[in-house]
Amino acid sequence: MTESETSPKGNLLQFGKRVHYQLSSEELVRQSLELGQGILNHSGALCVDTGEFTGRSPKDKFIVKDVLTADTVDWGEVNRPISSADFDRLHQKMLVYLEGKEVWVRDAYACADPEYRLNIRVVNETPWANLFCYELFLRPEDEDLLTLEPGWLILQAPGFKANPLMDGTRQSNFTIVDFSRKTILIGGSAYTGEMKKGIFSVLNFLLPQNHGVLSMHCSANEGADGDVALFFGLSGTGKTTLSADASRALIGDDEHGWAAGSVFNFEGGCYAKAIDLNAEREPEIFSAIRPGALLENVVVDQETGLVDFSDTQKTENTRVAYPIHFIDNAKEPSFGAEPSNIFFLTCDAFGILPPISKLDTEQAMYHFISGYTAKVAGTEMGITSPQTTFSACFGRVFLPLHPLKYAGLLGRKLQENPEINVWLVNTGWIGGMYGIGNRISLKYTRALIAAAIRGDLNAVPYTTHPVFKIAMPGSCPGVPSEILDPCNLWSDRAEYDAKAAELAGLFAGHFAQYADAAGEDIKRAAPLIKTR
Structure with a gap:
C-alpha cells in the first residue's frame, strides 16, 4: 500500500501530519536510506543504530494501576505502577508531539492460532521501526485489512521525552502498558525490542487468565512426524541456536503459547x-x-x-x-501440536550441572520457577567470577502475573500429558568452573538434544545427582559417556562437592521469595543443601 490519510478502520491523521500506512518492506528500506537513517550492508540488509538505548530498559517500564490490574498484577520491582492520570497526560503529550510529524502506521496481529489472535496497530516515528514491526508481528493479507477489528495500539516516539518531575516516570524514556485502554506508550528510546516485549507482556497477562494458555519465553520447532520441542533459556544459553535445526521446521524463536492441543508462535519473525x-x-x-x-x-x-x-x-x-x-525450514502458519519434549537450557559457569538430565513434573516446576543461568567474567563490567542469574519462568521481567501462576499452569499441563519429557541441558562448563574447565562442545549439546527427541535416552540407565536429585543418563550416541556425570571430569572431587553445595544454596536463596506461596510439590524438588 502507499501513503494514505485513512485506513480501512478510521482516520490516521490523528497521529501525524503526513501518514504512511502499511508500506512494503522495500518502501520502508528506501525511505530509511533517503532520510539518512541507515545504510545497506553487502548482502542488502538495512543497518541502523538505535541511539542511546541498545537494549530494553526494564526499570523504565510501567503498568497503569487501575481497577483491572490492582489485584491481578504482581506489583514490585518488575511491575512498576503508574497512575491513569500520568498515563493520560503522557498520551496527550505524545499525540501533540506527533501532530506535526511524518509517521508510519501498520496494522498487524500477534498469535498464529486464530482463536487467540490479538490485533495491533503501531504508530512509529521512523520507517525502520515500522519495518521492524512488519518483520516481528504477524502480517495480515491486504483483503484481511478490510475486516480487521481494532485491537491494541502502540505509540512509539523515540524523539519524545518525558519530564520525570511532572509525568510520573523515572527518567525521560519510558514504556507504559495500559490494559484498560489497550494502549502501549513508548517514548525516549528507539530500541525496537520495547515494542516486541510490550506485546509479549500483554499476552502474558491475558492468555493465562482468560484462556488458560501458558504464555512462554521459548523457541519451538517441529519434526517430520509432527513432534514439537520447546527450548527455554535466558540470554547466552543457546535458545535460538539450538532451535534453528535444518532437520526440523522452526515454529518460532522466542515467544509462544501452549493451549489445549497446540503450541503457537506469538510472532511473525x-x-x-x-x-x-x-x-x-x-x-x-x-x-x-x-x-x-x-x-x-x-x-x-x-x-x-x-x-x-x-x-x-x-x-x-x-x-x-x-x-x-x-528461514528456509520455517513452518507457516507457525503452530503445531502440544510438545513432546521440553528443554530448559542453562549456561552453568560453575560446571556443576550435567550436560543433560531428565526432570519429573515437580522438578520441572522448580527449575521453571528458578530460570537459572550464569554470567561469566568479561561479559559485564565488574564481573571477575561467575555470577548466578535467576529469572523466574525464564522471563521474569515480562511477567505481569505472579510467577507461580505460570509455574502452576506448567505443572497442570505436564500432569495432563505425562508422556511429555522435560530435560535440563547445561550448555555451559564441564570439568571445572569457568577458568578451569571447558565449555561443552556445541556438537555434543546438539547430539544430546537430538537423542532426547529421537527417544534414544528412554531405555538407557540413569543415576541420580546427589545434590540436585535430577536423573543423569549413563550413555548417549555420539557423546563420550564420561562427561554425562559432571563430577567425573573434576580433578578434585571434594571441590566439586563444595561447589555443588554452594550452587544449591544459591538456588535455595532465590526460591525463598516464593517458598511461602509455593506448594509442597515444588518444594520437594529443591536441591539438597549438603555435599556428596
Whole structure:
C-alpha cells in the first residue's frame, strides 16, 4: 500500500501530519536510506543504530494501576505502577508531539492460532521501526485489512521525552502498558525490542487468565512426524541456536503459547542476537541477513558494507530482525501440536550441572520457577567470577502475573500429558568452573538434544545427582559417556562437592521469595543443601 490519510478502520491523521500506512518492506528500506537513517550492508540488509538505548530498559517500564490490574498484577520491582492520570497526560503529550510529524502506521496481529489472535496497530516515528514491526508481528493479507477489528495500539516516539518531575516516570524514556485502554506508550528510546516485549507482556497477562494458555519465553520447532520441542533459556544459553535445526521446521524463536492441543508462535519473525554470528555456527540465521532484514547497532565497513559481528564497540546486544519465512525450514502458519519434549537450557559457569538430565513434573516446576543461568567474567563490567542469574519462568521481567501462576499452569499441563519429557541441558562448563574447565562442545549439546527427541535416552540407565536429585543418563550416541556425570571430569572431587553445595544454596536463596506461596510439590524438588 502507499501513503494514505485513512485506513480501512478510521482516520490516521490523528497521529501525524503526513501518514504512511502499511508500506512494503522495500518502501520502508528506501525511505530509511533517503532520510539518512541507515545504510545497506553487502548482502542488502538495512543497518541502523538505535541511539542511546541498545537494549530494553526494564526499570523504565510501567503498568497503569487501575481497577483491572490492582489485584491481578504482581506489583514490585518488575511491575512498576503508574497512575491513569500520568498515563493520560503522557498520551496527550505524545499525540501533540506527533501532530506535526511524518509517521508510519501498520496494522498487524500477534498469535498464529486464530482463536487467540490479538490485533495491533503501531504508530512509529521512523520507517525502520515500522519495518521492524512488519518483520516481528504477524502480517495480515491486504483483503484481511478490510475486516480487521481494532485491537491494541502502540505509540512509539523515540524523539519524545518525558519530564520525570511532572509525568510520573523515572527518567525521560519510558514504556507504559495500559490494559484498560489497550494502549502501549513508548517514548525516549528507539530500541525496537520495547515494542516486541510490550506485546509479549500483554499476552502474558491475558492468555493465562482468560484462556488458560501458558504464555512462554521459548523457541519451538517441529519434526517430520509432527513432534514439537520447546527450548527455554535466558540470554547466552543457546535458545535460538539450538532451535534453528535444518532437520526440523522452526515454529518460532522466542515467544509462544501452549493451549489445549497446540503450541503457537506469538510472532511473525525472529529477533536474533548477532554478536559473533557466523555462517558455520548458525547458518540459518546468517543466511537470513538479506534484503528486508534489519541489523541493529552493528559495525559496518563504510566502503565494503561488510559487518564485523565480533565488534562490540556499540553494544554486545547487536541484533538482526527478519520475517520467519527468511528461514528456509520455517513452518507457516507457525503452530503445531502440544510438545513432546521440553528443554530448559542453562549456561552453568560453575560446571556443576550435567550436560543433560531428565526432570519429573515437580522438578520441572522448580527449575521453571528458578530460570537459572550464569554470567561469566568479561561479559559485564565488574564481573571477575561467575555470577548466578535467576529469572523466574525464564522471563521474569515480562511477567505481569505472579510467577507461580505460570509455574502452576506448567505443572497442570505436564500432569495432563505425562508422556511429555522435560530435560535440563547445561550448555555451559564441564570439568571445572569457568577458568578451569571447558565449555561443552556445541556438537555434543546438539547430539544430546537430538537423542532426547529421537527417544534414544528412554531405555538407557540413569543415576541420580546427589545434590540436585535430577536423573543423569549413563550413555548417549555420539557423546563420550564420561562427561554425562559432571563430577567425573573434576580433578578434585571434594571441590566439586563444595561447589555443588554452594550452587544449591544459591538456588535455595532465590526460591525463598516464593517458598511461602509455593506448594509442597515444588518444594520437594529443591536441591539438597549438603555435599556428596
